[in-house]
Amino acid sequence: MKNKKKQIALLGLTAAIAMTAACGKQEEQGNGGTTGQQGNESSVAKTGFPIVKEPVKLKFIAGKAASTAPNWNDIMLFNKYEEMTGIDIEWQMIGTEVLSEQRNLILASGELPDAFYGALIPDRDVMRYGEQGTFIKLNDLIDQYAPNIKKLLEDNPDVKKGLTMPDGNIYSIPRIYDPSFDSVLINPKQWINKEWMDKLGLTAPQTTEELYQFLKAIKGQDLNGNGKADEVPFGTDNIGKLMKYLYGAWNLQNKGSRHDYVDVDPATNKLRFFPADERYKEVLQYVNRLYQEKLIDQDLFTINATEFLARTQGNVYGMYSGWDPISWANLSHYTGAPALAGPHGDKTVVKNSSLVSLGNFVITSANKHPEATMRWIDHFFSDEGSKMFFMGFEGITYKQNSDGSVDYVDEITKNPKGLTIDQAVIQYLVWPGGGAPGIVSEKYFRGGETLPASLETAKQLAPFAKGEAWPPFSYTNEENARMSALASDLSTYIKEMQAKFITGKALFSEWDAYVKTLKKMGMDEYMEFYQAAYERYKK
Numbered sequence: 001m002k003n004k005k006k007q008i009a010l011l012g013l014t015a016a017i018a019m020t021a022a023c024g025k026q027e028e029q030g031n032g033g034t035t036g037q038q039g040n041e042s043s044v045a046k047t048g049f050p051i052v053k054e055p056v057k058l059k060f061i062a063g064k065a066a067s068t069a070p071n072w073n074d075i076m077l078f079n080k081y082e083e084m085t086g087i088d089i090e091w092q093m094i095g096t097e098v099l100s101e102q103r104n105l106i107l108a109s110g111e112l113p114d115a116f117y118g119a120l121i122p123d124r125d126v127m128r129y130g131e132q133g134t135f136i137k138l139n140d141l142i143d144q145y146a147p148n149i150k151k152l153l154e155d156n157p158d159v160k161k162g163l164t165m166p167d168g169n170i171y172s173i174p175r176i177y178d179p180s181f182d183s184v185l186i187n188p189k190q191w192i193n194k195e196w197m198d199k200l201g202l203t204a205p206q207t208t209e210e211l212y213q214f215l216k217a218i219k220g221q222d223l224n225g226n227g228k229a230d231e232v233p234f235g236t237d238n239i240g241k242l243m244k245y246l247y248g249a250w251n252l253q254n255k256g257s258r259h260d261y262v263d264v265d266p267a268t269n270k271l272r273f274f275p276a277d278e279r280y281k282e283v284l285q286y287v288n289r290l291y292q293e294k295l296i297d298q299d300l301f302t303i304n305a306t307e308f309l310a311r312t313q314g315n316v317y318g319m320y321s322g323w324d325p326i327s328w329a330n331l332s333h334y335t336g337a338p339a340l341a342g343p344h345g346d347k348t349v350v351k352n353s354s355l356v357s358l359g360n361f362v363i364t365s366a367n368k369h370p371e372a373t374m375r376w377i378d379h380f381f382s383d384e385g386s387k388m389f390f391m392g393f394e395g396i397t398y399k400q401n402s403d404g405s406v407d408y409v410d411e412i413t414k415n416p417k418g419l420t421i422d423q424a425v426i427q428y429l430v431w432p433g434g435g436a437p438g439i440v441s442e443k444y445f446r447g448g449e450t451l452p453a454s455l456e457t458a459k460q461l462a463p464f465a466k467g468e469a470w471p472p473f474s475y476t477n478e479e480n481a482r483m484s485a486l487a488s489d490l491s492t493y494i495k496e497m498q499a500k501f502i503t504g505k506a507l508f509s510e511w512d513a514y515v516k517t518l519k520k521m522g523m524d525e526y527m528e529f530y531q532a533a534y535e536r537y538k539k
Helices: 015-029 078-083 099-111 125-134 138-144 147-155 155-163 194-199 208-218 239-250 276-290 304-313 325-327 370-381 384-391 420-427 453-465 477-503 507-522 522-536
Strands: 056-062 088-097 115-121 171-175 189-193 232-235 262-265 270-273 316-323 334-336 355-362 398-400 406-408 438-440
Touching: 056 099, 056 370, 078 088, 078 370, 078 384, 088 099, 088 370, 099 115, 125 316, 125 355, 125 477, 138 147, 138 370, 147 155, 147 370, 155 171, 155 355, 189 194, 189 453, 194 334, 208 232, 208 276, 208 316, 232 304, 239 276, 239 316, 239 477, 270 522, 276 477, 276 507, 304 316, 304 325, 334 453, 370 384, 370 438, 384 406, 384 438, 477 507, 477 522, 507 522
Parallel strands: 056 088, 056 115, 171 438, 232 316
Antiparallel strands: 115 355, 171 355, 189 316, 189 334, 262 270, 398 406
8 A cells, every 4th residue: 555645745835825715616616505516427437336436535634532542544454445345545634623724724725635635614605615516415415425414414314404504515524423322421420439439438429418428528528548638529621520519419501502592491492591590500619619628629710631641540539520530530449420310309311412513524615536535434324334444454453353343452451552442543544533534332432431440430320311302403604693693702701700600709799790790791793693503403
């Protein structure tokens, strides 16, 4: 296999030149969104391999997370897939830390790749660039060249509704959680230090008040035996993880985690902006109580992921909110926490939507082979394609068991060089780091969510996560223009005041003033847009 190290140079255009180029390019290319306008459909096989009669070369831009393979031009997965399909992908990798800026420059310049893959394209940009014709319409391509994606949408109408823009078109291929895979739908989870719990003769907390008493029992004890008062009852590196855990006990965010501030009020069955609700205030008061009594990390709003991992591995936490303890921290003494009942008798679990994200794969108007490109991506939504993406190749990265299941070979699970599973996997595959289009299923995905502790915890939580988890709603370009500004201002203020209420820098006697400020910032107008999107979703 030839070495494909050549990469597309990053654009260095100024914004003014970029916008000028974009206008000229758009006039030259037009919409370009219907099947067959740019490609020769007769040369593309609708089933089987190879996909094309003559070799095709395409340029893709991909987001590169720190934990994925650094250069996809020399990775077994795509080299072997080229042999199968006849399609050679030239990958330009852009680090996720600069991806947003670089992606916007590229889109503005008009010097487009053939597709963006795992490039973290925001939902609003999917609609914006789709309507402009920068991203082509995929409806007909899916119907004619993507049998696996077509079946997925037919079997999961909510996913199709979430993927369809207000103009009736689909412009992107998403990342999907298998609707039966509870462990990814209920994530992150809460983990209890079982050694400490047993030392103190405690049982896992079942209510919010029991959680408070549980954490109080841990405080001040030298449970790790190092002679230091370094134990922290509860830790997390993201206040959002803790809030999501507690929301269920107050029946907030009850339509899923893709809706940060809007759910349905059980009392009225109408949409609710819950950061202005009294129950949200009660959650803040509860977390403030934990904070003031030093039952949670005092640097809750500033700790980074690296330091949080170091503390967890240093055995300072009685509980933490985050990922599977074995896969993430190589710790076996944590057990999953149950769902909590709240002060009003609510006991629910906030879950994730099956439609993880929209903009994971888009085909641009520069692509002269849209039919072949659609066939290329569709394979990863099949059973065999999903196995290849997550497990790799038999005898090299995985072995087939007698019951038909598959497992990684020892070189990956017990790497002789001491590499973690993710580090060993990225010598062959690209799934670590997330963001790729496809289906995440228990059958082939081998992240921490498939380990025994995570599966068992999810099984216990699933009965309390039965409600509908809405996919993200879509907005027209006109709605997006105003909605984005409102959402940005409201979100900034909510997060600022959340931190102040929790740390005591703002008093709860200021709550009414906080709600009035939300209204002045356009909360009601924001909800009008949300209501319009909700009505479209219901239809």
